[in-house]
Amino acid sequence: MHITIKGDSEGFMKLHCRQCGNDFKLHINEVDTFDGNKLCCPYCGIKSSFQDMLPDEVIEEAKHMAMIDGVHQIQNMLSKSFKNTKNVSIKTSKLPNRIESTTFETNDTMDETKVCPVCGRSIKVIGSSANSKVYC
Numbered sequence: 376m377h378i379t380i381k382g383d384s385e386g387f388m389k390l391h392c393r394q395c396g397n398d399f400k401l402h403i404n405e406v407d408t409f410d411g412n413k414l415c416c417p418y419c420g421i422k423s424s425f426q427d428m429l430p431d432e433v434i435e436e437a438k439h440m441a442m443i444d445g446v447h448q449i450q451n452m453l454s455k456s457f458k459n460t461k462n463v464s465i466k467t468s469k470l471p472n473r474i475e476s477t478t479f480e481t482n483d484t485m486d487e488t489k490v491c492p493v494c495g496r497s498i499k500v501i502g503s504s505a506n507s508k509v510y511c
Contacts, residue, residue, distance in 0.1 A: 376437075376441070376476065377475065377476040378477055379476065379478040379479070380479045380481065382481050385402075386404065387401060387402050387481065388400060388402075390414075390429065391428060391429070391430045392416035395421070397418040399416070399418065399499060400498065401498055406425065417498050417500055443473055444473055486500065
C-alpha cells in the first residue's frame with residue numbers, strides 16, 4: 376500500500392498539530408529530515424513525530440486501506456485452511472477492492488511563509504494565524 380501526499384504549488388504539504396489543533400505546511404523536500412526526529416509545531420511549540428502530524432484524512436485513509444487488506448488476507452487464509460475439509464465450509468461475501476495506492480493533494484491557501492533564523496527551515500502558517508509568533 377502506498378499513500379502519496381502532493382504539495383501545493385510551491386511544494387508545501389499540509390500537516391496538523393494534534394496538541395493545538397492548527398494546520399501548517401512544511402516543504403516536501405524537508406520531510407526526510409524528520410525521519411526519527413521530532414517536528415515542532417510552529418503555533419504551540421510542542422514537538423511530535425512527523426507521523427503524529429499527518430492530517431486526519433491521511434490517517435483515516437491509511438486505516439481504511441489496512442482494514443480492507445486485512446479482511447482480504449483473513450478471507451484468503453480461511454479459504455486455504457479449510458479448502459479440503461468436509462465439515463467446514465467457508466462462504467465469503469463480496470469484499471471491497473483492495474486499494475493499492477492513493478494520492479492527497481495539498482491545496483493552495485492563504486499562507487505566509489516563515490523561515491526560521493536558527494535552522495533555516497521554511498514553514499507556511501495558514502490563514503489568520505499567519506501574523507502570530509511561530510516556533511521552531
